[in-house]
Amino acid sequence: MQTSFADGILNIAITGPLIRIDFGTATPTTNAEGKQEVHLTPTQQVVMPLEGFVRSFGLQEQIVRKLIADGVIKVQAPPPASDLVNTSGLTQ
Structure with missing residues (x-):
């Protein structure tokens, strides 16, 4: 098995029955x-x-649930309702 490193997922695309996940590295500039x-x-x-x-x-x-239960990561509170964008009137 080949091991590769990535700082995160850059994009996820759906092409028919396939999912394409692009991984990448982050470089400070x-x-x-x-x-x-x-x-x-x-x-x-x-x-x-x-x-x-x-x-x-x-x-x-x-x-993720196990990491939360073990105290490794903490759950963030949801943003206040005033910070959310209301999209109920938008259409495509």
């Missing part, structure tokens, strides 16, 4: 104004069937 920014570079892509994606999501959910 300084812009022209001298401000620190993070540059995301795609490094690999995983393609899996929809069923495999759904199963992997369930596994990730279980791990």
Whole structure:
């Protein structure tokens, strides 16, 4: 098995019955104004069937619940209602 490193998921695309997950690395850079920014570079892509994606999501959910129960990560409170955008009147 090959091991690859990624700082995170950059994109998830659905193409028919397949899910394409783009992973990438984050590199700190300084812009022209001298401000620190993070540059995301795609490094690999995983393609899996929809069923495999759904199963992997369930596994990730279980791990997150265990990390919360063990105190490794904390649940963030939802944002105040005033910070949410009301999209009820929007249409496509």
